[in-house]
Amino acid sequence: MNVHVRSLVLAVVVVSTVLALTTFAIWFERKFAGRMQSRLGPTRVGPVGLLQPVADAFKLMQKESIRPANADWALFNLAPLLAAVCALGAAAVVPLAPGLAAADVDLGVLFVLAIGAVTVLPVFIAGWSSNNKFALLGGMRAIAQSISYEVPLLLAALVPIILSGSMNLSEIVRQQAEGHWIAVWPFFLGIPAFAIFLLAMLAESNRIPFDIPEAESELVAGVTTEYTGMKFALFYLAEYAHTLIASALGAALFLGGWDGPFGPGLHWLLLKTFVLFGSVYWVRWTLLRFRSDQLLRICWTWLVPAGVVLVMGAGAWVAWGPLP
């Protein structure tokens, strides 16, 4: 029983931390975007605008919830809930510190990939149930994009699995801490796999240059067109939480997670996560959006074969490998 109480406490702590970090991340992005466009970003609420996302959350909470008359009631309300659960759920298996994870699951990587695949469902449910043409088009694009980039994501994640012979994220990080980070050695497998992982991660979390499902200049707001108040906020939250957790996973799979000089611990994971997270926003405010068919062609003609080659390379490396 004690074990279960411990996992309940851990779960509450991790979920609240992710929510708090997500709030902070929204502030960070707005500041960052502001600086990149020679603006100041939020400055009014709290010191250097730090409380702006909190104010926004309270504002959204007070807003009236409007549902279009011809929308599907049950699905329309279910979608935001499901989106938030899918995005936050992936945080369960992230190894936080040596021997510490909210749920230390043997098939952790598989769980992450599975819940990542489910993430597309709430998006399409939202698009379909809104009974709005923009929303439906956004939902269709989201499905095509997410299932396409699922494949390179999986192939890239297979490289650390093959090299460490485990699907347990804690075990993968432990091996990297004892030996080398996967992006460092063998770097000719680790770095390309990491690059593919990053690209697929951008696409999976609908980030520019892959934010086609909610391309605001074409589709108003994509699947969230008809959503107001807290339901919209949950989609927004899910998107940021997904990016944040995917960054943490990239750090765990390729950059040694909590490992680092001067003592391993949570601070290294947070540092690596924020560096990856920051680079996502750097890309977002620098590049333009791809067209839907270009996006799919990049995936299927370049990323997938490259991923297959990397997986086979990793297989050969451990089958004949000079290293244990």
Next chain:
Amino acid sequence: MPSDQAVSLAIFLAVTVVTAAGMLVAARLLGVRARKEHRLKDTTYECGETATGVTWVRFHARYYVVALFFVLFDVEAVFLLPWALGARDAGPAGFFAITGFVGVLMVGWLWALRKGALRWQ
């Protein structure tokens, strides 16, 4: 009896469900209601145009080829994942076996690409 791992995962997912549902309930309690209804308020939003018909009609599903591609590679993943776990133990023999399997799959991929499966008209 489910294992401790499965239970801890279930607990975590339950916490996320409670959190998200709690936010929706809080919004329901705190949210304002308009005193007067307006007939345009709950119509479909199309940037000011009156919506023509509903959205639930037949549409051109050109994304379906992508779905076929996905099924192909998802089945591949089912075989790749167990091999990936035991790649070291399977050794060169296992490597050649999986290379043959992936090779056949990639021939199919090349054929589909040559047929123009990803070219949009």
